Amino acid sequence: MTSESETSFLANYNIHDFDVPLTSVDMTIFTIEDDTLKVLLVKRAQFPAKGQWALPGGFIDLTRDNNLDETANRKLREKTGVSSSHLEQVSTYGSPSRDPRGWSVTIAYMALISCNELSLKSDESSEDVVWAPIDDVRNSYTLAFDHGTILEDCHQRLKNKVQYTSLPISLLPQNFTLSELQRTFELILGSSIEKKSFRRRVLAANIITETGELRAGSNRPAKVYKAISRGKQHVFPRNIEGPR
Amino acid sequence: MTSESETSFLANYNIHDFDVPLTSVDMTIFTIEDDTLKVLLVKRAQFPAKGQWALPGGFIDLTRDNNLDETANRKLREKTGVSSSHLEQVSTYGSPSRDPRGWSVTIAYMALISCNELSLKSDESSEDVVWAPIDDVRNSYTLAFDHGTILEDCHQRLKNKVQYTSLPISLLPQNFTLSELQRTFELILGSSIEKKSFRRRVLAANIITETGELRAGSNRPAKVYKAISRGKQHVFPRNIEGPR
DNA sequence: GTAATAGTGTCTATAAGACACTATTGA
C-alpha cells in the first residue's frame, strides 16, 4: 500500500511547515438536579479568558487519545469522575476569531449524566466548577469564546432529541419510575406530556424492564424500571406532539 | 475584556510550541444522474495515498476561510463549480492512524447538488474526478484513509433524513414534477412510496409551489413545482413508513 | 381507440392526545 516514494514523502513531511489551526474538544455536560436541567461550567484558571466561565474542554492529547471520543471521555472523567454515560458529538466550530490565539477548531460534544453518580473536581485548569441551571446561563453567566453558541446548539440538539428518542433515560440513575422519566422528558421539552400517551409510547418501545422493586411513598408505590440496554437510544418513528 | 496580562500571554504564545493535529475538511457530494444516486470521488494526484480514490477535501486556508462552512463551500466550488446547494456538517473524525502524516482531524460535510448545474473540474490535487454510483463504491473503488467510513456515515445520514425531511429537493433542479421528486425519495430510501401518501405529505407541508408550467410527454402533462424557499429543509413530525 | 403517466377519492390502520376512571399507599 505504502510505496517507496510515499515513504520518503512522509520522511520529509513536517507538520510544522504548514499553518494548522489550534484544535480542541469542548463538552456540554447536562444533568438533572433539584428538578432542573443543569449544565457544567468551569471558571477558567488560565489564559486566555482567565476568570471567565466556559464549557469544560481542552486539547487532544496526541500521545494518549486514540480518537476524539477518547478525548471527550477523558475530559468528562477529569471534570466529573464519570466514565460512562451518553456521549454524542454535536458539531465542530472553526474560525480565526473564536479564540484570540488564532485560527482554531473545536469539536463540541454533549454528555448526559445522572447527577448522583458524580463528584465535581476542580483541577489546575479551572478555579471553580458549578452546575448552572440552563435557564440561568443566559442571564447570570457570560461565557468565554463562542461557548454561548455551542451551549445553545447542544441544548437545541437535546430538545430536538427528546421529541423522537429515548435519550433522557441517560439523565436518570439506573433505576427509575415512569413518573420520574416523564418528568425528565417534560423538563427538557418545556411542556407537559399526557401521562397515558407517554406510558404507552415508552412501554411499547420495549426499551425498559421492571426491576421488580417498588418505590414507596405516602401514596400508591410506583414500579421501578431500568433500561434494557443502558446507554442505547431508541428512535421513535413519530415525534411527541405535546398538548393540542 | 482582554486584560493587560492576557495581552502579554498572547504575545508570547506560539502555536507551534505545541503538538496539534493536522486538520482538514472532506466532502461527500451527492447528486442524482441517470436515475442513480452518485457520489463525487477524486483520484489523488499527490501523496499521501497518491493514485487512490478518495473524497474531495483539503486543508483549511487560514488566510481566506472565515469558518469551516466557507472551507467546505470553497472545496465544493473547486471541484464542481457549484456554489450554492444544501451543505451540512455531518461528523468529525480524528485519530493518530487515519492519515500517515500523524494525528489528524477531518470535518466531514455532506453536499447535495443537482447534476445539471455543474461541470466537473480536475485540478492539481486530483488526476481524475468521477461520479460514482453509490452502490458501486463498495465493490469497485478502494477509498483512501478512512473515507469509506466517512462516506458510509454521510450516506446513512442522507437515508435517515429522507424519512423525515424534505432534503431530497436539493438533489433536483430548481423546477421539478411531483413524480420526479417521489422518484428521488425512492432512490435514497431504497423502496417504493405510495403515490397518494407522498403527494399528500409534500403538498400539506407547504414547501413547494406550482410554477404554472406543465411538463409535456406522451401522456398527461405533469404540473411543474419549485421549492418555496430553496435550500431550506422541512422537518416532518412523522417518518415515511414505507410499504406495510 | 390504446398506452402511459398524472392525479384523486376514500377506506383502513396506527399511534398520539384527552380525559375520566380505578388502584394502592400513608397518615
Next chain:
DNA sequence: TCAATAGTGTCTTATAGACACTATTAC
C-alpha cells in the same frame, strides 16, 4: 376517611398506507 400519586380504559384525532378510480396527453 382523605390526599396523593400510580396506573388503566376508551374515545377522538391526525396522518400514513392501500388501492381503485378518473384525467389528459401522444400516437
